[in-house]
Amino acid sequence: MTTRRFVGLALVGSLGLGGCAGHSGAVAGNAPAPARKETQATREARAAETRLAEHVEEQEQSSPEQEQAERDAFAKRAIEALRTDGETRNIQYDAEGFLLRLGDKDGSTVFLANFYEEYRATVPEKRDEVFARFSHVKDLPALPGTFAEARPNLMPVVRSRTFFEQLRMVVKGGAGKPVPISWKPLGTFLGVGLAFDGPDTLRYLGPDELARWGVSFEQGMNAALENLRRRSPEPLEQLAPGTCQSPWEDSYAASRLLLDEVVRRCQVHGTPVVLAPHRDLLLITGSDDEDGLHRVASKALKAVMAPRALDGRALRLTPQGWVPFMPERLSNAWGDFRQLELFTRARDYAEQTQQLQKLHEERGEDVFVAAYTPYQDERGRTLSYAVWLKGVESVLPRAEVIFFMDPARGRESPPVGIARWEDVAKAAGGLLEPVEGLYPERYRVKGFPTPEQLARWKNDPSELFDEDGP
Known part of the structure; x- marks a missing residue:
């Protein structure tokens, strides 16, 4: 991925924001795509995102070609x-x-x-x-003819939810269409599917295979969990009192968060908190263990940068199952968890942006797929933003801050408004239509806020950070 580090914003002046954003240009296929009717407004939208960066420090920079x-x-x-x-x-x-x-x-x-x-x-x-x-x-392992024969080799596979959700676009199914892998969401941002485990490779299972065996997804998952349980007798590795990591490197370490008895082998302070940043790494600590939270976050930050990474966000175990977790704002670990959250969301949106651009190009549609961009200033404060341009058909990511731009005011004109997402949704939510079948969520814009609304959003970006910093 092409990577850029932005160290300034033209509209912010001396604020000195910095962050990372991946290239989101389209990639050519084997055959030429239908001619895309890209308007000047859409080209200007792409240019506006770039112009928000006043200075760019190249890191592993390469052209799309x-x-x-x-x-x-x-x-x-x-x-x-x-x-x-x-x-x-x-x-x-x-x-x-x-x-x-x-x-x-x-x-x-x-x-x-x-x-x-x-x-x-x-x-x-x-x-x-x-x-x-x-x-x-x-x-790929050949699938047996009956469920009884397949049962000993079934395994649960935990992956990022983005993997499952975006598969439909990769295989040309289109948003909202079923995918060839059976799965269900787990803890909001993860997903769990079924696989047949072979000697060298695993094979994901879909509705057709399960129907051929005459079993439901739940029946297959129950069998898979029993198999995983039999493969998990080893004790966890203790990183510190109350903080543990998985000892397995079999592509199913992250899947062990589905086994309550494995998670509870770690005697934590508070309720169990897990991170599954990689398929071969499961980290466990307690919600009340600040040192443990900092320790697992540090390891997760390294793991999410490795190939085959999953997700950098944390989950907490409740009687209703796994739910998203963030430490208290005053916790020393909050900054690391915040960084993991922003990195993961930016990665997920970058992958989605590329797939949506390809999809619109194939359909000959002129739609601006806005980027989700994280920023960090010199005080360590962070935010994410997206650009909403007047007169441009767009789909926006749910960023924390929206920059409103009016191309008619000129190429170097500053934003006509800057506001937090919540304020925009409250005052002008009717202009944001959720796009069905997409994860992470996106919204199709229908028009542009009124001058009166924009007049209330003459914010200094430095006032919109999600934290005060040191």
Whole structure:
């Protein structure tokens, strides 16, 4: 991903905000997409997001063309690895979805993103090992004909909710359409699905497989949880009194948060709090343990940067199940949890932005998919923002702050209003229509606030931070 670090905002002057935002440009596929009727207003909307940054410090900066060339080169080597390992089926590369389709009928789909991240994080002399592991994807385990035969190999798979929700766009289903994987939400921002565990790879299960076996998702999940329970007799690793981590590196460490008896092996202070930043890492501490919260947050910050990361946000165990958790504002751990939250939301929105842009391009629609951008100032205070432009058909992320821009005032004109999301929703909520079937949530704008409303939102951005800072 192209990464930029913004160290100033033209509209803020000396406030000196800094943050990270990923490139959200469209990626070309194998065949040219339908011509997109992009208007001057939409081009101006993209430019307005960029102009909010007064100074840009490049970090691993590359053009969209360079980035696409690198991804295409990786896909070419991945195909070569499959052929070398004996794959004879037709292989189709979908550059837009960054995936391979193996076989012409009843074949399999191989997503390249995780392997690509792992490849980029590996030192050059060991990158051949990534392709050696990748070649095993062609050996998806064959599914038995009956549930009784499949039952011993069923496993619950915890992943980010974004993984499941955005799959429908990757496989060309479109927002609001069912996905080929059976799953259910977990703790708001995670999801849990079913997989058949093979010797080298796992195979996600969907409604068709379950229907063929004559079982429901709940029946399959119960069997999978029993299998996971049998694989989890080891004690947790203690990081400090009341703070633990999982000892397993079997792709199911995060799934152990589904086993209450495993979570409670950690004798915590308060109620159990977990972080599942990576599929091979589950962190547990107590809601009243400030040192423990700081410790798990520090480990999670590193883990969410690794390939195959899940989610950086925390969950707390309640009688009703897992619910989102944030430490008290005065806690020393709050800053780390806040950073994890912003990073995860920015990552999720960046992935969604790219997929939505591709979807609109394929449909020939001129829609501005606004970015979700986090910022941090020199005092350590943070916020997230999105840009709402007058006269531009847009879908906005739910950012904490909205910058209202009027292109008719000129390219260098400052925002005509700046307000927190809650204030906008209260005064002009009728202009925000939720887009069904999307996670994270987005809103289609219907018009622009009135001059009277904008007059009340002549805010200094420094007054809109979510915390006072040190």
